[in-house]
Amino acid sequence: MELSKRITGISPSATLTITSKAKAMKKDGIDVISFGAGEPDFDTPEYIKDAAVAAIGGGKTKYTPSIGTVELRQAICDKLKSFNGLEYKQENIIVSNGAKHSLFNIFQAICQEGDEVIIPAPYWVSYTEMVKLSGAMPVIVGTNAADGFKLKADALAKAIRPKTKAIILNSPSNPTGCVYSKDELESILEVIKDKDIRVVSDEIYERLIYDGLGHTSFASLSDRAKEMTIIVNGVSKTYSMTGWRIGYIASTDLELTKSIKNLQDHSSSNPSSISQEAALAALSKEDDSVEKMKKEFEKRRDYMFERIGSIEKLSCVKPQGAFYSFVDASKVNKDSLEFAKKLLEDVQVAVIPGEGFGAPGFIRLSFATSMENIKEGLDRIEKWLRQ
Ligand SMILES: Cc1ncc(COP(=O)(O)O)c(C=O)c1O
Known part of the structure; x- marks a missing residue:
């Protein structure tokens, strides 16, 4: 049966290609660092x-x-x-x-x-x-x-x-x-x-x-x-x-x-x-959990921003809000989907390619993940790019 053109015209989520692959790898016991999160890594208060x-x-x-x-x-x-x-x-x-x-x-x-x-x-x-x-x-x-x-x-x-x-x-x-x-x-x-x-x-x-x-x-x-x-x-x-x-x-x-x-x-x-x-x-009945979470995000953002700035071929405008760094990786590869796929295959780091955001050449890194993961993930990216 022919399906509705309205629905078949919708593009599949660009974020899913990488995140579902990263999830499958994690399930297989592979040590994946994911920068894909679109949600806070804190529990509901x-x-x-x-x-x-x-x-x-x-x-x-x-x-x-x-x-x-x-x-x-x-x-x-x-x-x-x-x-x-x-x-x-x-x-x-x-x-x-x-x-x-x-x-x-x-x-x-x-x-x-x-x-x-x-x-x-x-x-x-x-x-x-x-x-x-x-x-x-x-x-x-x-x-x-x-x-x-x-x-x-x-x-x-x-x-x-x-x-x-x-x-x-x-x-x-x-x-x-x-x-x-x-x-x-x-x-x-x-x-x-x-x-x-x-x-x-x-x-x-x-x-x-x-x-x-x-x-x-x-x-x-x-x-x-x-x-x-x-x-x-x-x-x-x-x-x-x-x-x-x-x-x-x-x-x-x-x-x-x-x-x-x-x-x-x-x-x-x-x-x-x-x-x-x-x-x-x-x-x-808000308590101090929002402010605490915000402080932690700000710390992670500062760290991530500094590290990205020190990696050759990557650059980033300092994010002033939300919990994402949007990184220009076009000096490495203008096709960020390909960049993200290779990064995941080679060093098991998941990032979201910019194509889905209307910005090929960019990758999105979420800092809604622990400082430990951020450090390890950026170490891997840096080493991978040097090679
Ligand atoms: C910019 C933006 N608007 C809206 C939403 C949707 O939020 P909700 O979970 O309330 O549907 C998101 C979630 O990722 C978002 O990033």
Whole structure:
């Protein structure tokens, strides 16, 4: 039977080729060092797990409203107010099965066949495929290391066309770790503020920012910016809750939130009631675990950055957020998939090739792994390149 063209048109995950091979090697007892992790290597904090256990014991095991419980949506509003300085009401919030689900729903809700969505490259692997699944076309706008991989206003202006529906901003970024300053966001707003364009602002790494820098949400720039922005966030990265699957959307556009509610009503229904209780605890009873994790990531980032800088033929823009180093390996091999395959075969180090992020010649190294692994992995890479 012929399968749906919508689905067969999706590219397989570029990260999987290497990570599944690395996993298979590990299973065979081979000593593989993996820089592939897309999630914190810390356990979910105890107070969050306790809340989930209490939810099960307390019978919170039934359907909830498909867009999330009133309590969780209120806790999200409170967090948006206290951390981002933004006022939202419960009706502006939709809780989904992870930020990935939130993003998927947004493109389904805002895009028509033939619309265009601007995506700065390097980009997170799923953006392009989600946009394609909605019937719209991804329009990739390149950035470069000299600009810290940040979208410049003039490049954005050139990419905007009558069919442009939205632009995706991801600060801090996966894979580059770049963080947009308020000024940089303002220059982007200047280009689009009079246009009927949405800003899909993926802020999932907002709490993992280093060097004493802060996070600016695009929505906080002005009333107009808030009106244009659809915030995407979740608990996965901040609270080490990747498996719990809780993400959310905040938007002042009630037509949009209503249509996403309808979509969830008839597709996923509510995210797990137990995970919602856990996320409620995460947001409303936060302890010092986030700050501790951030400190550890910053230490690892500093070490990794220094080591990469000392390896001939590799270079890297210092990541200011998230937990990835995006390394230019083009002086070794412009085909980073081939680079990654050889590295894994020769010295058993797994890295993610840049092709899936729209950046061939680059490799992504996650520092969401122990310092010991980072040291050993970089030693192996250095020795391998010298040979
Ligand atoms: C940039 C970015 N956005 C969204 C997500 C999805 O997060 P969630 O686990 O909440 O679906 C990820 C996860 O890797 C990510 O890196």
